[in-house]
Amino acid sequence: MDMGLRWYGPGYDSVSLEQIRQIPGVKGVITTLYGKQPGELWERSEIHALKETAKQEGLRVLGIESVNVSDAIKTGGSKRDEHLQNYIQTLENLAEEGIFLVCYNFMPVFDWTRSELARVRPDGSTVLAYHQAVIDRIDPKRMRESIEEMSDGFVMPGWEPERLDRLEELFSLYREIDGETLFKNLVYFLKAIGPVCERYGIRMGLHPDDPAWPIFGLPRIITGKESILRILKAVDRPYNGLTFCTGSLGSNPDNDLTDIIRACRGRIPFAHVRNLKYNSPGDFEEAAHLSSDGSLDMYEIMKALYETGFDGVIRPDHGRMIWGEKAMPGYGLYDRALGAVYLEGLWEALEKAGKSG
Ligand code: DNO
Numbered sequence: 001m002d003m004g005l006r007w008y009g010p011g012y013d014s015v016s017l018e019q020i021r022q023i024p025g026v027k028g029v030i031t032t033l034y035g036k037q038p039g040e041l042w043e044r045s046e047i048h049a050l051k052e053t054a055k056q057e058g059l060r061v062l063g064i065e066s067v068n069v070s071d072a073i074k075t076g077g078s079k080r081d082e083h084l085q086n087y088i089q090t091l092e093n094l095a096e097e098g099i100f101l102v103c104y105n106f107m108p109v110f111d112w113t114r115s116e117l118a119r120v121r122p123d124g125s126t127v128l129a130y131h132q133a134v135i136d137r138i139d140p141k142r143m144r145e146s147i148e149e150m151s152d153g154f155v156m157p158g159w160e161p162e163r164l165d166r167l168e169e170l171f172s173l174y175r176e177i178d179g180e181t182l183f184k185n186l187v188y189f190l191k192a193i194g195p196v197c198e199r200y201g202i203r204m205g206l207h208p209d210d211p212a213w214p215i216f217g218l219p220r221i222i223t224g225k226e227s228i229l230r231i232l233k234a235v236d237r238p239y240n241g242l243t244f245c246t247g248s249l250g251s252n253p254d255n256d257l258t259d260i261i262r263a264c265r266g267r268i269p270f271a272h273v274r275n276l277k278y279n280s281p282g283d284f285e286e287a288a289h290l291s292s293d294g295s296l297d298m299y300e301i302m303k304a305l306y307e308t309g310f311d312g313v314i315r316p317d318h319g320r321m322i323w324g325e326k327a328m329p330g331y332g333l334y335d336r337a338l339g340a341v342y343l344e345g346l347w348e349a350l351e352k353a354g355k356s357g
Pocket of ligand 1: 065104
């Protein structure tokens with residue numbers, strides 16, 4: 001298992017590589033080429049430069065989150081094949097640079113969604129939160145205003161202004177796309193990238209939908225055990241894997257996280273491990289990683305990963321904003337560092353118990 005921290009790159013992240021390097025046990029970063037539009041080709045020289053930046057600080061690029069999939073690929077639009085060629089070439093360029101883990105999602109229009117970016121918890125920390133009634137009142141096409149107001153000037157992954165400017169157009173692209181069509185387009189994508197993934201040993205980690213149910217009338221297709229197994233079986237090859245995101249799947253209390261991990265044995269190359277707290281149906285808030293601070297049992301989750309032979313990358317996920325830090329919501333340094341070390345502690349205990357038992 002390699003522990004990594006997500007890093008947005010120079011100019012995009014308030015957290016530095018030097019700070020990341022000082023978190024015990026963190027071997028590298030999960031990063032991306034920010035500024036690249038979905039569908040665009042990533043040149044090998046650009047990937048190399050990214051890798052060198054990390055290397056100069058003694059860190060590896062453990063994986064990419066994300067090489068985003070374009071709307072043409074998701075909807076089967078006219079530019080699908082051109083974008084697929086670029087995606088395939090990008091994967092090859094990444095592999096040539098020694099990067100073999102790629103996370104992506106297949107959510108229409110919106111990536112992860114929250115209704116609040118700074119809900120105050122009893123200890124004064126602030127967290128991302130979701131309240132269905134608030135989401136139901138939002139006009140999704142005016143999301144730009146809501147996000148700008150909420151995010152304190154930080155640009156968040158999946159919520160880039162270029163995207164928010166095109167919401168009207170994006171909604172119309174998905175007008176005819178139901179869950180089944182989206183699923184078929186995902187299979188088409190996975191089959192198309194199969195040869196390059198198999199040639200280089202690339203592991204793709206499909207990120208579940210967050211929250212794990214349809215929102216704003218848009219379909220969402222990776223929401224729980226059944227839908228995950230369906231896609232893993234539709235393209236039943238090791239390269240077709242899952243990014244096991246506890247916070248996304250855990251947004252639905254009906255999802256049994258450890259059961260999903262066991263059902264996906266061998267197909268989880270990447271895990272986002274974090275906690276959240278359910279307040280009432282449709283209302284949850286993120287919490288510290290520690291089990292007792294939220295509703296998820298981190299020990300059981302790490303144990304299921306350990307027992308199924310997980311050998312990929314784990315990163316702590318959204319952290320609380322604590323100690324006066326000002327950073328991108330969910331992606332400050334302090335609480336994610338606490339999370340990383342806590343998860344490493346659980347892993348160390350599991351490994352030692354495993355060896356002695
Ligand atoms: C949010 C993240 C997502 C994730 C993408 C993967 O914090 O978990 O933005 O990176 O959905 O493609």
